[in-house]
Amino acid sequence: xxxxxxxxxxxAIAVLFGSFLASGGKTVLAGAAFSLLGLAFALGLxxxxxxxxxxxxxxxxxxxxxxxxxxxxxVVIFSFNDSKLNAEWVGFTTDWYAKLFADQEMLHxxxxxxxxxxxxxxxxxxxxxxxxxxxxxxxxxxxxxxxxTPVAMPxxxxxxxxxxxxxxTARPLLGAFGIEMGLGLTTVVIAHITFCIGFxxxxxxARLAGMDESIFEAARDLGATPWQTFRLVTLPLILPGVIAxxxxxxxxxIDDFVITFFTSGVGTKTLxxxxxxxxxVAVTPEVNxxxxxxxxxxxxxxxxxxxxxxxxxxxxx
Amino acid sequence: MGSRRTLRWLVGGxxxxxxxxxFLLPALIMVVASFRYPGEFGGLAPLFGARPGEDSGLxxxxxxxxxxxxxxxxxxxxxxxVAGLTTLVxxxxxxxxxxxxxxxxxxxxxxxxxxxxxxxxxNFLVRVYAWMIILGPFDLLFNRFAVICGMVYVHLPFMIxxxxxxxxxxxxxxLDAAQDLGxxxxxxxxxxxxxxxxxxxxxxxxxxxxPVLGMFAxxxxxxxxxxxxxxxxxKESFLGTRDWPFGSMLSLMLTVxxxxxxxxxxxxxxxxxxxx
Amino acid sequence: MLRRASRSLLAAALALxxxxxxxxxxxxxxxxxxxxxxxxxxxxxxxxxCNCRLxxxxxxxxxxxxxxxxxxATGYDLIVPTGNAVEALIKSGQLxxxxxxxIPNLKNIRPEYLNTWFDPGNRYSVPYAYSLTIIxxxxxxxxxxxxxxxxxxxxxxPRYLEKVKGKVTVLDSQRELxxxxxxxxxxxxxxxxxxxxxxxxxxxxxxxPYWAALxxxxxxxELTVGNIWLVQGYSNDLYTAQQDAKKxxxxxxxxxxxxxxxxxxxxxxxxxxxxxxRPDLAQMFMNYWLEGRASAELTNLIGAGNPNKASLPxxxxxxxxxxxxxxxxxxxKHLEMLRDYDRRTRRMLNRLWVEIKVR
Numbered sequence: 001x002x003x004x005x006x007x008x009x010x011x012a013i014a015v016l017f018g019s020f021l022a023s024g025g026k027t028v029l030a031g032a033a034f035s036l037l038g039l040a041f042a043l044g045l046x047x048x049x050x051x052x053x054x055x056x057x058x059x060x061x062x063x064x065x066x067x068x069x070x071x072x073x074x075v076v077i078f079s080f081n082d083s084k085l086n087a088e089w090v091g092f093t094t095d096w097y098a099k100l101f102a103d104q105e106m107l108h109x110x111x112x113x114x115x116x117x118x119x120x121x122x123x124x125x126x127x128x129x130x131x132x133x134x135x136x137x138x139x140x141x142x143x144x145x146x147x148x149t150p151v152a153m154p155x156x157x158x159x160x161x162x163x164x165x166x167x168x169t170a171r172p173l174l175g176a177f178g179i180e181m182g183l184g185l186t187t188v189v190i191a192h193i194t195f196c197i198g199f200x201x202x203x204x205x206a207r208l209a210g211m212d213e214s215i216f217e218a219a220r221d222l223g224a225t226p227w228q229t230f231r232l233v234t235l236p237l238i239l240p241g242v243i244a245x246x247x248x249x250x251x252x253x254i255d256d257f258v259i260t261f262f263t264s265g266v267g268t269k270t271l272x273x274x275x276x277x278x279x280x281v282a283v284t285p286e287v288n289x290x291x292x293x294x295x296x297x298x299x300x301x302x303x304x305x306x307x308x309x310x311x312x313x314x315x316x317x
Numbered sequence: 318m319g320s321r322r323t324l325r326w327l328v329g330g331x332x333x334x335x336x337x338x339x340f341l342l343p344a345l346i347m348v349v350a351s352f353r354y355p356g357e358f359g360g361l362a363p364l365f366g367a368r369p370g371e372d373s374g375l376x377x378x379x380x381x382x383x384x385x386x387x388x389x390x391x392x393x394x395x396x397x398x399v400a401g402l403t404t405l406v407x408x409x410x411x412x413x414x415x416x417x418x419x420x421x422x423x424x425x426x427x428x429x430x431x432x433x434x435x436x437x438x439x440n441f442l443v444r445v446y447a448w449m450i451i452l453g454p455f456d457l458l459f460n461r462f463a464v465i466c467g468m469v470y471v472h473l474p475f476m477i478x479x480x481x482x483x484x485x486x487x488x489x490x491x492l493d494a495a496q497d498l499g500x501x502x503x504x505x506x507x508x509x510x511x512x513x514x515x516x517x518x519x520x521x522x523x524x525x526x527x528p529v530l531g532m533f534a535x536x537x538x539x540x541x542x543x544x545x546x547x548x549x550x551x552k553e554s555f556l557g558t559r560d561w562p563f564g565s566m567l568s569l570m571l572t573v574x575x576x577x578x579x580x581x582x583x584x585x586x587x588x589x590x591x592x593x
Numbered sequence: 594m595l596r597r598a599s600r601s602l603l604a605a606a607l608a609l610x611x612x613x614x615x616x617x618x619x620x621x622x623x624x625x626x627x628x629x630x631x632x633x634x635x636x637x638x639x640x641x642x643c644n645c646r647l648x649x650x651x652x653x654x655x656x657x658x659x660x661x662x663x664x665x666a667t668g669y670d671l672i673v674p675t676g677n678a679v680e681a682l683i684k685s686g687q688l689x690x691x692x693x694x695x696i697p698n699l700k701n702i703r704p705e706y707l708n709t710w711f712d713p714g715n716r717y718s719v720p721y722a723y724s725l726t727i728i729x730x731x732x733x734x735x736x737x738x739x740x741x742x743x744x745x746x747x748x749x750x751p752r753y754l755e756k757v758k759g760k761v762t763v764l765d766s767q768r769e770l771x772x773x774x775x776x777x778x779x780x781x782x783x784x785x786x787x788x789x790x791x792x793x794x795x796x797x798x799x800x801x802p803y804w805a806a807l808x809x810x811x812x813x814x815e816l817t818v819g820n821i822w823l824v825q826g827y828s829n830d831l832y833t834a835q836q837d838a839k840k841x842x843x844x845x846x847x848x849x850x851x852x853x854x855x856x857x858x859x860x861x862x863x864x865x866x867x868x869x870x871r872p873d874l875a876q877m878f879m880n881y882w883l884e885g886r887a888s889a890e891l892t893n894l895i896g897a898g899n900p901n902k903a904s905l906p907x908x909x910x911x912x913x914x915x916x917x918x919x920x921x922x923x924x925x926k927h928l929e930m931l932r933d934y935d936r937r938t939r940r941m942l943n944r945l946w947v948e949i950k951v952r
């Protein structure tokens with residue numbers, strides 16, 4: 001019975017979604033009506049008390065999943081839309097993807113994004129791992145605050161303070177030594193590292209916390225130096241966490257908008273910044289195309305990360 | 318042991334140094350900046366040695382303007398309102414899903430959590446843009462409803478995950494005991510599950526409330542003429558009106574607000590734990 | 594495994610960085626320009642002429658441009674600021690004086706556009722194009738509703754606004770919106786008295802509930818599609834909207850007019866930024882632009898005002914006759930250029946702007 005209810009719900013959602021393709025507007029109302037109908041039907045079927053509670057859980061959960069995914073599916077679908085204004089569905093075409101690959105600005109931005117993400121995630125992983133180990137072994141007092149606050153506070157604060165720092169302090173300071181500096185790739189990389197360290201540190205520390213201390217003691221008793229302990233014992237054990245952290249940092253860096261917005265300069269367009277300009281000025285399906293491709297990339301990253309560190313999600317909370 | 322101390326500095330030193338220079342120092346500079354004059358053409362006026370006709374040095378002018386005008390209080394109140402509403406909606410949507418995932422067998426759980434996190438794989442702006450496409454044909458764009466939709470959509474996973482982590486740890490024995498004692502479904506939820514989940518609720522709420530306070534992109538893209546919040550004002554100060562001291566002062570006020578919320582959340586969470 | 598992974602990551606990062614750096618060493622002219630302010634053809638022809646690449650970054654508001662420059666955006670060779678922004682840039686010492694011997698085509702510009710108040714003697718700037726901030730509207734709708742289209746009253750007066758509630762947009766620009774309000778009240782657009790600015794603010798707040806949005810980047814698209822019927826906008830944007838609507842075969846026509854109370858006149862100029870790396874290419878571009886053909890193309894494409902004598906024969910006669918694009922002496926009397934405020938007035942204006950955004 002429950003399965004039937006779920007099937008009806010699924011059908012309703014499919015109709016809702018299909019009606020979007022037909023044309024916006026009133027057909028969606030029809031889909032919504034269908035949905036309610038399915039709900040009533042299912043309610044009638046799942047009459048018993050116990051069934052009802054479980055049914056509600058399932059129904060609400062499916063709605064939430066639908067809520068999460070339908071907008072993204074729509075973005076991908078409309079990337080094949082043969083209409084410049086992208087207000088209604090007109091026809092199918094892969095032109096926008098072709099246009100995307102011919103768009104110099106976009107490719108340059110993509111190159112920047114990947115470069116920044118590689119360098120930033122690399123350095124952040126190294127520093128974050130060191131921070132995680134340090135916090136676990138030595139329990140310092142100030143370090144946790146420095147590491148976790150950039151993660152917890154609104155990004156705009158970090159972006160703005162770095163903007164002031166780079167332009168009002170760093171630039172004159174370096175200028176006194178004859179070094180000319182402006183906002184650019186370097187400043188963006190530094191900014192990204194600052195908020196990525198925290199993520200890596202959290203993961204590494206959580207992984208260390210779940211480990212048996214006796215292994216390290218055994219290594220020490222056997223006469224290993226701290227470096228040897230690290231290289232031969234600690235590192236292999238925390239490696240999945242480190243790699244998961246690196247992948248998280250990479251994803252966060254590629255996706256970042258707010259901090260990059262404030263710390264980038266001339267010629268340092270990244271993909272999110274490029275998308276932002278396109279959204280504000282001229283929204284064509286090209287935006288959808290680049291979004292769809294970005295989705296595939298970060299999807300691969302997240303899936304890999306979750307394989308390597310299944311506790312990644314819980315460690316965050 | 319001398320070597321332990323050197324080890325401690327070797328391992329913890331580099332990240333510590335990096336963060337002091339690129340996080341703590343900029344923060345302190347921003348605090349000082351809020352007490353300076355704006356430069357004639359933007360940015361900050363010099364601290365010493367100004368050219369004739371220019372102001373220099375420290376002043377509390379920005380703060381005077383802020384505290385002397387109701388309108389800024391209104392913006393903060395509005396921002397809190399938007400953040401609060403977003404948190405509430407996220408909570409209502411996240412709870413059933415988190416509860417469901419927590420009750421499924423272990424093998425399914427990881428997959429379901431992954432499915433929750435996957436939309437995160439799309440870029441933040443894309444997720445906002447998706448709502449432009451959806452709401453556009455209904456004429457529901459560029460108003461507060463659209464802003465809340467966007468905010469909820471972007472922050473929902475942050476509420477689901479802490480809730481799930483907490484709910485997963487609940488011992489089913491407690492619920493069985495309650496049932497044996499004659500409690501019905503609603504009572505079981507309200508008097509057993511809910512209080513135990515309070516820490517999860519609070520940490521999830523903090524993870525939603527605080528970022529929303531500082532957002533500007535969503536109100537800018539999805540919002541209409543009335544939907545300015547603190548984040549927009551800060552952004553405008555730096556990239557629009559070139560009044561950096563004012564922007565710094567606003568950022569400080571935002572930090573104070575964030576700390577207040579974080580503090581309140583942990584206090585409430587501690588109290589909740591004591592009660593349960 | 595980590596070592597191998599980190600080594601290959603490092604190698605990849607270095608390769609990418611090297612690639613990026615290499616790409617940058619090619620001859621590139623960096624320009625900071627308004628959206629939609631140059632035709633693709635003009636870009637291609639210049640690139641062929643100079644054997645270089647022309648890379649543009651865009652802004653949609655002078656304030657945005659000045660803010661980015663104050664925030665340290667360096668590396669642009671050419672910028673296209675409006676008059677008041679040129680003044681600010683000159684005063685802050687950011688511009689490189691131009692070498693007039695390299696720009697013989699300067700003689701093509703009509704004398705009334707040279708020797709401006711912001712750059713006497715044209716030591717730093719040459720005129721690029723100009724635009725007016727006027728009213729654009731959907732002809733059929735305005736006629737059906739019996740609304741006037743030659744006055745700012747239709748944007749600010751509730752008795753008119755009632756009929757078009759939710760179908761009006763104004764520019765999301767402090768100076769432009771206040772300028773329209775000030776002009777309607779009979780004051781100068783550069784008014785700096787607190788009392789008069791507050792009057793303007795009250796006028797705006799009274800009309801705001803009837804407006805759909807404050808938008809500076811995509812408003813004319815809404816006009817073209819028919820969602821919005823009345824806008825405050827830039828003359829070239831409105832011309833583009835008019836042409837787009839015609840091309841798309843819409844059931845309505847777009848028109849625009851200069852309000853009788855007056856409007857903002859914006860003369861955009863080419864200037865060379867000191868931090869730019871290729872001032873030679875920049876001067877080459879200036880001469881190229883002043884020759885007249887590229888700017889005539891721009892006028893024909895988007896209806897940009899053109900101060901160049903040599904462009905006239907190449908301009909579509911329909912456009913040349915259009916008063917909103919080529920104002921005659923009578924209209925000129927009511928047009929005013931914006932001048933930058935001092936920082937106290939700026940801060941006061943900011944506060945009023947916050948009130949407008951919040952209430």
